[in-house]
Amino acid sequence: MDKKEDKHKVAEEPMEHTLDCMSRLETMSDEEWNEFFSDKNSMSDCSFLLGYKEAKLRKEAIKPNAEKAWQHFHTSYIVPETTRRHMGIWIYPLATIAAILAIVFILKFVHLNSSDIDVSRPFMAFTADHAPQLITITEDGSRPNIIEGRQQRDGILINDKEADFTHASFAKKMIRSIATPRGKSYKIILNDGTMVLLNAESKLIFPTSFVGKQRNVRLIGEAYFKVKHDTAHPFIVQTEKVNTRVLGTEFNLRAYPTSDTHVTLISGSVIVCNRSNNKAIKLCPGQDATLLGNKDFDITTVDTDYYVQWKDGYFYFDDLPLVEVMKELGRWYNVDIEICDNSLLSYRLHFIAERQASIDQVVENLNGFSYLSATRQGQKIIISKKMHLKSD
Known part of the structure; x- marks a missing residue:
């Protein structure tokens, strides 16, 4: 056996011993856990094992695209929930426990190359x-106009806080869109009397008057809807991923481009349809529907305060x-x-x-x-x- 092979053999022996201990961490009794963490040799072996496995993985594994991994994390906003054991009598260094859990992760998920992710990198x-943050209105695809002061035209009343289209008078249907910047909300009263409160960084696209069998609007961002009841003319809110159909009800719809879509029902009933596969579900008051991976809905009973307190x-x-x-x-x-x-x-x-x-x-x-x-x-x-x- 040459010196190089001998080094690897020496490294494997403490690694295998510590690995045996690590495999039992989740089933250890309090007494065994306390003994393991108070053993300096165990801590030393863990540190040795982590360094050894890191070196081995870095040598053999294909280098991952760290930037791509972080970008995926940022856009999907999936935040893992980590179990921590640091309550009561367990007064052990958090860094040591984190290192041990990292070793278990490396041993069980080597193929993910997790050791190459810089966990210390700021997120x-x-x-x-840094652009000016202004509320704007757009008329039939023209350039956005800043909403400033009080305006009245064609039966429409507009000011810094709200726009009222209940008395709009046009010979034909016109399309308008109102957009809010960061840090501001805005109230819109549609031609049928439906009230919409736009949250920050949101846009509502709607007709000046509803014509036909349906009342259709489009939302980007978040809004609270108090829909005027009309059984003959369903009210439909279209977003990038779902359509929400109501007759007359109150609900909150959250559909920011980089976040999960949420439909939260306050009163009445709504039918939410996935636009990618036409699967539809019906909600009862107090329920929230979240679209998972653009495929299935997760329906839960929720504290609606979280979804609607922003409007107050x-x-x-x-x-x-x-x-x-x-x-x-x-x-x-x-x-x-x-x-x-x-x-x-x-x-x-x-x-x-x-x-x-x-x-x-x-x-x-x-x-x-x-x-x-x-x-x-x-x-x-x-x-x-x-x-x-x-x-x-």
Whole structure:
């Protein structure tokens, strides 16, 4: 046996011993867990094993496209929930436990090349748009016009807060679209009396008057609908992925391009149809339909406050992943939000605040969490762990 082969044999022996211990982590009793973590040799073996497996994987595996992986994470917004064992008497360094769990991950999912992903890389939860943030109206495909002050024309009343089309008078049907920027909402009363409240960074495309058997509008972003009842003329909201059909009801529809589509029913009933395969489901009040992977619907009974409190001027986040909360705050305040420690991505928040609060007040509220540190640098908010957790 030459020296090179001998090195590999020496490396394999402690690795196999530690691997045997690692395979039993999930079934260990409290006493066995305590003994394992208090054993310095075990910690040393784990560190040795991690270094060995990293070196071996980096040598043999095809180098992954890290940028593509992060881009996929960003666009799909799938935030894994990690189980942490650091309560009560388990006063062990979080970094050590994370390293051990990383070893298990490497051993069980070698083919994913996870050891080549830089988990320390900051994650941009939201990127600000530095263009002027203005509410605009577009007439029949023309250039957008800024909504400023009070306007009245053809029976339409428009001001900075709402547009009322109930008395619109046109010889033929005209198409309008109203778009909100980040940080602003806007109320639209359609020709049939239906009320639509647009959330930030959203657009509604609609006719000045409804003609025909259906009342059709198109939404990009998020809106709360209070539909005027009319059994003879169904009201249909079209988004990129779903059509929502109602007769007269209240519901919230969330369809931002980079997020999951949600239809949340407050009262009445709606039928939601997947545009890609025509599968349809019917919702009852208090239910939310989420389109999964553009194929199937996930129907759940939810706390509707989360989906509609925004219309009453509040942020309401109940057990929501940190990154989702940061996206909502970023969209409203139009600021860059960077999460420095990616281990925070699996944390979930219960958070309520007024949307009219200043960005500094929101930062102060975020710092009230025992594990979060939020700092503002101009138009950028940086999220990291509290200092006492970093030293663990």
